[in-house]
Amino acid sequence: MSVRHALLALLSEGPKYGLQLREEFEARTGEVWPLNVGQVYTTLQRLERDGLVESDDAGEDGPQKGFRITADGAQELAGWLRTPPDLSSPPRDELVIKVLVAMRLPGVDVHEVVQVHRKYLVELMQEWTRLKEDEADYDLPLALAVDAELFRLDSVIRWLDSADGRLRRAAGDPPGRAASPVPMPMPRLRRKAGVRR
Amino acid sequence: MTALELRRVSKDYGEGPAEVHALRDIDLSVEAGALVAVMGPSGSGKSTLLTIAGSLEDPTSGEVLIGGTALSGMSRNDKARLRRRSIGYVFQDFNLLAGLTAAENVALPLELDGIAARKARVTSMATLEELGLADRASRFPDELSGGERQRVAIARAVVGERRLLLTDEPTGALDSANGEAVMRLVRAACKRGVAGVVVTHDAQLASWADRVVFLRDGRVADQTSPPPGPESLLASGPRQAPGTGQ
Ligand SMILES: Nc1ncnc2c1ncn2[C@@H]1O[C@H](COP(=O)(O)OP(=O)(O)OP(=O)(O)O)[C@@H](O)[C@H]1O
Ligand SMILES: [Mg+2]
Numbered sequence: 128m129s130v131r132h133a134l135l136a137l138l139s140e141g142p143k144y145g146l147q148l149r150e151e152f153e154a155r156t157g158e159v160w161p162l163n164v165g166q167v168y169t170t171l172q173r174l175e176r177d178g179l180v181e182s183d184d185a186g187e188d189g190p191q192k193g194f195r196i197t198a199d200g201a202q203e204l205a206g207w208l209r210t211p212p213d214l215s216s217p218p219r220d221e222l223v224i225k226v227l228v229a230m231r232l233p234g235v236d237v238h239e240v241v242q243v244h245r246k247y248l249v250e251l252m253q254e255w256t257r258l259k260e261d262e263a264d265y266d267l268p269l270a271l272a273v274d275a276e277l278f279r280l281d282s283v284i285r286w287l288d289s290a291d292g293r294l295r296r297a298a299g300d301p302p303g304r305a306a307s308p309v310p311m312p313m314p315r316l317r318r319k320a321g322v323r324r
Numbered sequence: 325m326t327a328l329e330l331r332r333v334s335k336d337y338g339e340g341p342a343e344v345h346a347l348r349d350i351d352l353s354v355e356a357g358a359l360v361a362v363m364g365p366s367g368s369g370k371s372t373l374l375t376i377a378g379s380l381e382d383p384t385s386g387e388v389l390i391g392g393t394a395l396s397g398m399s400r401n402d403k404a405r406l407r408r409r410s411i412g413y414v415f416q417d418f419n420l421l422a423g424l425t426a427a428e429n430v431a432l433p434l435e436l437d438g439i440a441a442r443k444a445r446v447t448s449m450a451t452l453e454e455l456g457l458a459d460r461a462s463r464f465p466d467e468l469s470g471g472e473r474q475r476v477a478i479a480r481a482v483v484g485e486r487r488l489l490l491t492d493e494p495t496g497a498l499d500s501a502n503g504e505a506v507m508r509l510v511r512a513a514c515k516r517g518v519a520g521v522v523v524t525h526d527a528q529l530a531s532w533a534d535r536v537v538f539l540r541d542g543r544v545a546d547q548t549s550p551p552p553g554p555e556s557l558l559a560s561g562p563r564q565a566p567g568t569g570q
Contacts, residue, residue, distance in 0.1 A: 242538065242546055249363075250548050252531035260511065260532070274500075277528055284527040292365060
């Protein structure tokens with residue numbers, strides 16, 4: 128999320144002063160908006176220039192200046208909300224590669240490698256769940272953010288489980304295609320899977 | 325206190341070429357107040373472990389202790405009473421009594437313990453309410469959805485003065501909000517001192533546990549270390565999981 132859209136979101140709650148925006152921005156940063164608070168005032172100037180917010184008269188710039196969102200600003204924010212984020216680059220890329228490498232390395236048990244990652248991920252999920260258990264009743268944004276993290280980690284574990292099972296079935300198959308996998312150069316696999324960088 | 329202890333427990337089914345080693349040399353202990361999750365692929369022995377821990381089946385070898393007492397030294401009657409009073413079960417197929425309403429199913433273990441019907445009813449209603457089932461209390465099991473039956477089974481398992489709670493895929497038919505409600509109830513029981521074992525494929529569910537044990541081919545293949553506590557996450561921001569990010 129850009130500083131622009133964060134400020135538009137704050138202003139869509141009602142008119143606010145520069146200082147107030149800075150403070151609210153800071154309060155929510157780290158939770159959902161990991162952004163640079165130093166950019167607040169310059170971004171407000173640019174938003175005003177672009178007609179997405181307007182300020183009280185021509186008073187001097189600074190903390191006491193009041194801002195409100197314009198119709199164009201509201202439209203910009205609504206458009207941003209509905210624009211799909213970029214999910215095209217695969218988040219488990221590196222783990223997939225590690226497993227692909229492990230299954231070919233002599234003397235390496237790929238299932239043991241899978242278990243190392245599975246355990247690490249479950250431990251991480253335990254930490255997030257404990258946080259949710261302790262805080263979620265009082266902090267709805269936190270609960271939502273933690274759930275997102277849990278679902279993401281969960282999907283990685285599910286991939287590990289399925290890879291584990293697939294490798295076992297392949298190893299149990301009579302010698303042939305599955306038991307002696309053709310070397311598969313990574314770039315070809317990428318192109319096949321349609322993965323964009 | 326160790327509420328549940330398995331010492332070198334093995335379980336074989338069948339004989340000769342058909343022999344299955346469902347469990348091999350399992351050592352596991354669960355302290356009062358702790359929640360342990362058991363994860364593992366289908367057929368790895370999770371349900372077998374649970375039925376043996378709950379004294380519903382005997383191990384082929386090894387010893388099961390509940391509250392420090394070895395099951396092998398107990399009479400049939402003592403075991404039956406232990407099961408009724410001290411252990412709450414949730415099985416993969418729920419096991420609700422078809423002729424009783426949801427509220428009566430939940431109240432039953434309390435009444436069997438000699439608690440007055442009226443009081444049992446109040447406790448039963450309160451537990452159903454926590455699981456969002458207050459308005460389903462007077463329905464019979466066949467008038468409930470799968471997820472609702474599952475929650476009634478959970479409610480029945482946690483009521484009363486249980487010392488051990490054994491659950492097999494307790495949230496299989498539930499969406500994530502109801503799954504979380506179930507796990508909060510299980511955690512609440514553990515905070516009262518109940519020892520819990522949750523068998524599951526689901527990592528989100530397992531992540532509510534203090535410790536996660538990974539079963540593989542009837543053996544304990546691995547287990548998590550005790551969690552460091554949530555402060556570490558907040559202090560350092562989200563850590564990068566292996567391979568999840570660039
Ligand atoms: N009564 C039985 N007779 C023979 N074999 C059995 C019996 N019960 C279980 N088994 C076998 O023991 C092994 C472990 O079964 P168990 O039910 O404990 O697996 P599980 O981990 O609970 O699997 P799932 O995730 O599918 O529920 C399996 O190979 C199963 O076929
Ligand atoms: Mg099972």
